[in-house]
Amino acid sequence: MELHSRLAGFIEDDRVRQMEDYLAHGKISVFSHCLDVAATSYKLDKIFKTGCDLDVLLTGALLHDYYLYDWHDARLFVNVFKMHGFTHPEKARENAVRDFAVDEKVQKVIRSHMWPLTFRSFPSSKEAFIVCMADKICALKETVLRW
Ligand SMILES: [Fe+2]
Ligand SMILES: [Fe+2]
Numbered sequence: 001m002e003l004h005s006r007l008a009g010f011i012e013d014d015r016v017r018q019m020e021d022y023l024a025h026g027k028i029s030v031f032s033h034c035l036d037v038a039a040t041s042y043k044l045d046k047i048f049k050t051g052c053d054l055d056v057l058l059t060g061a062l063l064h065d066y067y068l069y070d071w072h073d074a075r076l077f078v079n080v081f082k083m084h085g086f087t088h089p090e091k092a093r094e095n096a097v098r099d100f101a102v103d104e105k106v107q108k109v110i111r112s113h114m115w116p117l118t119f120r121s122f123p124s125s126k127e128a129f130i131v132c133m134a135d136k137i138c139a140l141k142e143t144v145l146r147w
Contacts (some may be wrong), residue, residue: 006090007062009096026142026143030065034063037062038062040137043060056125060102061098064110066095067095086117109123113131113135
């Protein structure tokens, strides 16, 4: 399948697989959540014929939560503006640049995926907007509907 062939290099990478060690929502690992966001982004692109750059879209989706820590750790809750929801896009972006030298387009996808919570980081490309929507759809499934 096109989705997996485009992401094969990342999916088989041990550094990306570290996301299996952390939980996203409920009992879903961050790795599974990121794969789900990539698959949902891919579907949205096909349904709405957005003509996204698929490498930017799928790489950004897979690495959007590449922050690599346990966000349930109580020590992270000391300052509301340093809370995970606000800060993790930037941490994920930094890690993606460090490990995979992702370009500015992919960085934009990662940086703005929590909008509107991170109000100033607006998803200002097609790819960023779709991943932002796909992330919310998947988070809703995982937390409310428990699919
Ligand atoms: Fe996130
Ligand atoms: Fe996410």
